[in-house]
Structure formats: C-alpha cells, structure tokens
Amino acid sequence: MPPTRSTQILDLLGVRPTSVQHARTVIEATLAEAILDGSLASGTALRQAELGEVFGVSRMPVREALLSLQARGLVDHVPHKGAVVVGVDPEDVVNTYRIRLLLEPEALAGSIPHLGLADIDDARRILEAMEDDPDLVDLGRLNSEFHLALYKRHPNAKLLKLIGRELDDEDRYLRFHLAELGSDQLAQTEHRQLVDLAARGATGDAVAVLRQHIGAAADTIEAYFRGRSQN
Amino acid sequence: MPPTRSTQILDLLGVRPTSVQHARTVIEATLAEAILDGSLASGTALRQAELGEVFGVSRMPVREALLSLQARGLVDHVPHKGAVVVGVDPEDVVNTYRIRLLLEPEALAGSIPHLGLADIDDARRILEAMEDDPDLVDLGRLNSEFHLALYKRHPNAKLLKLIGRELDDEDRYLRFHLAELGSDQLAQTEHRQLVDLAARGATGDAVAVLRQHIGAAADTIEAYFRGRSQN
DNA sequence: AGATTGGATCTTGGATCCAATTAAAGGAAG
C-alpha cells in the first residue's frame, strides 16, 4: 500500500493519528487503572451520577464504561443496584499462577530465538527501574512488563494477549500483598538470570528458571493463604 | 447473610432468582449467538437504529450490547462509523489451536481422577448426539461441549473458563469450513477413544490421544490455509 | 478530465428526561 498524501503530511508534522479519545474510553481506562492499582478497593460501590460529576460528564458515558469494566471482570453489575469493584478471590490467584505455568514457558521458548539486542536492553532497563523504584504500585506493573518483554517476539500474538490478561489479574493481587510478603518475593535474582540466559540464547535453561520462578511464587502465595485461612 | 422471605418463597417454588433479563442482555446474547453460529457474516455492518427496530427497543440498549460485544472481540467498533462483525483471522485460528494444545492436556489430566460415572455418561450422550445430528451448526457446539464435559472436574475453574473461550473462537471458524473439510475431521474415533480411556482412568493414554487429536486438527487447518493462500 | 472543496445527509456520542425497581424509613397492629 503506497503512502497517501495525508500520511506524508502527518509524518512531516511528526503527528500520530492520535485517534480521538471518547469520554467513555478515558473513563474506562481511568477506572480500570484505579481498580488494578488498588486505589479503588474491592467492594466499593460505583455510583453513576457521582462518577459523572467527577469526570465532568453525564451518567451516559459512565454507565457504558462500567459495562465494559463488567465485561473485563473488574466490576460486578447487579441490576438496579449498581456496580461494585469485584474482590480478588484467593483461589483465583493461585489458579492464575497455574495457568501462567502452562502458558509462559512456551511463550519464552518461542520468543528467545527471535529476540534482538534491543529487546534484551529493554528488559534490562525495566529491571533497573524496578530496583530504583520503591513504589509498590509501580512494581507490579513493571514486573508484568518485564515478563512480556521477554515473550514479545513469540509468533503467536493471541498467546501474548492471553498472558497479558493473566499478568494483569496477578498484578492486581500482587499490589495488595507485596507489602506483607516483602518485595523480595519478586526474586530479582531470578529475573537477572532470565535475561542473561535469554541474551545467550540458552532457551532450555531459561525455561527451567522461569518454571521455577513462577512455581515458587505460586507456592509462596498458596502457603500464605493456607496460613491465613487457619486464623 | 440470612435468606430473606422472598428467596425462601422462590426456593419453595423451585424458581431461580430468574434474574430479570434486561434488554441489553438479551440483545447481546442474541447477537453473540448469531455471530458465533455464522448467521451474521463477517463484515456485516450493525446499525444501532436498525437493530433497535428489530428488537422493538430504542438505540440505547443496542449500543450497550454492541459495546459488550466489542469487549468480547466479536465486533469492531469504529468511532462515528459503526460496528462491524469482526472477521476470522486465519492466523488466529491456528494460534488458538496452539493455545489449546497448552491448556487442554492439563485440563484433561487434572479432571479424569475426579470424573464420575454420570460425567462419562454425559460425554457419551454428547457423542451420540453428534452422530445423529447432521446439522453443521450444532456440530461445532457439541464438539465444544464434549471436550468441556471431560475437563469439567478440574479444580481450576479459571482454566475451564479460559478453555471455554478458546473453544468458542475455534467453534466459530469450524462452522464456516466444516463443510469444505468434511465433517469427518472431527475425528469421532478419537473422541470415542478419549471417553473410553477417561472411563478407565487411564490418564496418561488419554492425554496422549488428546494431544494427537488437537495437534492433527491444527495441522489440517494450517495445511488448508497454506493451500488456500497459494491460489 | 481530474482533483479539490464545500455542503447535505447519515450515523454515532453524549445530555436530558421519564419509568421501573430496589432499599430504606416510618407507622400501625399484635
């Protein structure tokens, strides 16, 4: 497809298509972010009128945003009652780790052969950001980004999207309890091993470390719950 | 939370809360069904006003239903332009098989130990229905149901939901091309083997058959596309 | 003739208004 006149001009101006952001889009994104990073606690009731005032719009875009959030499983919508931020089911957290254990080894193995130097650098940069940044809210997101950075050259785009969703779910929980568990649970040592092995193209070893990494996290969380439910 | 009077009465009547079906809910379900089973072809433009007339309702619940369908990835929503039924990307079909190959062996292995006689009977009944029913539209759905019937005792509920979604995606494609490929591609022989091995609790053998079953399907579809894109 | 620009028309996005449902508050009867 030859570039059209308009795209040439956009290039000259250095402007991206900048697809117009509609109200419901930014509202959905904002609320999703707030729920994911924990600033909107589980069980919080989301009143349409109230949110409309906050965002300076009517109830209409708000309810559509809430509807989308329901489809994403972030809020629970009870007819005529309202939307509440859905809680994190401990069982689901462990389930998510088990699913990651199925998906991510394949993602890593299929991506490493196609990783370039720039990709490795990206991953390393994320690791450094994690060490510098003490903010727990950022840590979860960075952790997700790091993992995805290593997988991103896998040819199966759908697999990557799937993993992204699982990481989001995990992330949400992580931010809640990272403080209690201690942020060393993120196992930066293993992260460094992963990126080094990936850089050397040592696929088998990298996958082994990843399996151990995710498995250990799953066990830690599970033990944490087990201890908790006995109180 | 103690049961209220009304729920007690509902229980006595044997009536489920029968959650009031809102317009947008039934519209979304109806459209989703139509898209999944192919009666709404890819690329079809979905006009809000038109659909509103069809369902005897205003545009409002229609647009909310369309929004939900977009979140589910069934329609593509272009601002101020409208919603169109999203096409099936050949690449995604193969990708979906690869993902199934990661998820379903674990699902089967973890479910077999907990399967009861009734579960096996359920699966067998679905197989019989597949043989009796020549309707291609039903075949895809029944195929999904059969697989899920074998996995349903797996303790990881989230994994099952995930597989259900993948099967839906696959299903949608299957209905389109089952006629061309021949319905014997569903490999009823392997299906029978699967349920027999599951009944005997032969987990290892069952998983092996399943791997072969899904892998063969993936290869068939991939070859079909390869042959097609060369024309 | 071809391209460009201006406007008419169509479709969606958002605001406002009304109806339906639910939860709660208050009062009457036991």
Next chain:
DNA sequence: CTTCCTTTAATTGGATCCAAGATCCAATCT
C-alpha cells in the same frame, strides 16, 4: 417492644433529543 406493611427516597434502565464526526456527492477550479 417487635413485626409487618406501606410509603418514600435513591438509583439504575430505557427513551428521546441535540451535537459532533464521517461519508458521499455535486459544484468549482486547475
């Protein structure tokens, strides 16, 4: 004083109305 019923306030669901952006077509200029 408790329980049940009625009434009332609050909130969401749906309809209608207006604004913004997009597409299409014709008129105009090169």
